[in-house]
Amino acid sequence: MSFDVSLIIDSLPKMLRGLGLTLQLLFISSFIGLALAVVILLMRISGRWFLSAPAAVYIYVFRGTPILVQIFVIYYGLPQFELIRESIFWPILREPFGCCVVALSLNSGAYVSEILRGGVLGVEKGVLEAASAVGLSKRQRFIYITTPIAVRLAIPAYSNDTISMLKATALASTVTLLEVTGVARTIVAETFAPYEIFIAAAIIYVTLASMFQKGFGLFEKRMSRYVKDA
Amino acid sequence: MSEDGQQPIIVLEDVCKYFGDFQALKNINFQVQKGERIVVCGPSGSGKSTMIRCINRLEEHDSGKIIVNGHELTNDVKDIDAVRREVGMVFQSFNLFPHLKVIDNLMLAPKLVRKTSKAEARESAMRLLERVYIPDQADKYPSQLSGGQQQRVAIARALCMNPEVMLFDEPTSALDPEMISEVLDVMVELAEEGMTMVCVTHEMGFARSVANNIAFMDRGEIVETNPPNEFFNNPRNERTKLFLSQILSH
């Protein structure tokens, strides 16, 4: 056996072609997931059981099952039903890309809503009392006090979640998508040089992950300018 | 606004409050006249904070009546908002909005609640910062100020809404000793300008020089209420005597 560094260098450009798809999966799912998370969060803290209970069940189910299984249920499972095949969602659910986006978004929605809830619960009670005492309404307190503070508190966990999402996009390769991992797997099937090719792919992911972490770190620093010793 | 000078601005009638099985307030009867300055004192856990927090409904009382400036406190949101606009509150732990600069802490409520224009809100905020002697800190964040400065900002923030009454909940308890006087000075000036004040504090010097009446609370009851001279020199109740001997012995 030999370790061929030139193979890494040769395969990197090929894999970078899969990077576009990886990033599409990541950004589209994160965006939909974030929107979903806000809705789920508002349902959870609404104080009305018929809103908070479904939200809690949704979070429980999606956090309690592997993403791979979720993807398989959606991609392989849903077409079992006539109803799905004839619905307006079929053009999305027929494609592996659509299925992955749906699964990743639903997953991210569940995790991110819990992260945001952590932020909301982290806002000091006294500060909210002070806001009531100067006459701010419940809605105004949420918009002007809770939200900005909760966002800052949530950034580190959200940063970690984005990296988890990046890693989860690799699962798309199991349903034939040629994102970075998918491309790597096809090259390995041709060259049978798993170390070189998979390590090259890993380099791409680790680089991306570090970039995201740096980016969020800067964002957090900016958001924390009002905190002592930040 | 009450036209009638005789009408008390705050009335508590038979107010009771429970936390689970624990009765924090037992049939409290209490009145504050316009322009009056009342100091509430008593051992910790005696219900002082709970009582003044009921006055602007940070706590809900379980029975009895609370009327502030003619509005009875019920679950009606309109009345609660009206009361909160007219009652300013200063907390033990300042509770400034950490994500807003000092000036924005002062401007937020006038802009949102009173719908004051930005320029106007800024102008009155600056005036109030001058009144508490920290106009130069306007563009800092609360965490960059000392405790004494933060509490003065908190007082200014409450004054921004032009309240009829100011409630102080142990405003100096969280401060280092050398910062207490700068906050008390501001409070004394406020009293001299005729502000109606209800102040929970253990600062007996302040009580002696500023209060019209001192209310002593113990175990959820108001044990006695008297003018300072009477209160310090001739306490009637045994519990008051005990409390005074403990607090004045050092």
Add this chain to the structure above:
Amino acid sequence: MSELSGWWDDYFWGAMVVLRVFVVALVMSVVFGLIGSAMKLSKSRIAQRLASAYTVVFRGTPELLVLLIIYFGAAVTLTSIVQIADPNVKFVDIPPFWAGAFAIALIVGSYMTETFRGAFLGVDPGQLEAARALGISNFKTFIYVRIPQMWRLALPSFGNHMLSLMKDTALISVVGLEEIVFVAEMATSVTVKPFTMYIIVALIYLAITTVITLSVMALEKYANRHLQGSR
């Protein structure tokens, strides 16, 4: 649900495989986490760097990719070693169970490293000074003061790592381990009821993760019993 008849056995044994991988990988990940945190806290620069590299790489690489590297990499390596002895051997099969457990343990171990390090540093140094002032030896301080508090601090994120570990086991089906996702694949090819078959997998995972969550909650309650009643 009649299409499920005949498959319950397979799901049961598949679930047993999942639990076995879980236990093996959990033990290994704790070992990796302890080694990693010890290296991070050590005074040696090299050890610190190595541990940092370990956490950065394994927290930044997709779980699936780590699994593929370990599984196929190990196969290639072992094949070439065996070929030295016997050039006729074409390919050595690696047991997916061990490759999978090892890969997952490496990943989760990198997260455990941070958790253990945080818990170690989280114990108030004042208490260690107090112990020293009372004349308690370093070793006894470690056993009686540090450890009891460390596990309380580490428990919440340790619970989360156990959940991720459990969910990561589903990946091993990709390299052919006969656990429940694999069973669902088989069953689907026979019955053509993919939704039913995969939903069963989801429910099995949900049941197991629920048990883990509830156990961690019970443990946390036990660990924090001395904090109760304080307001």
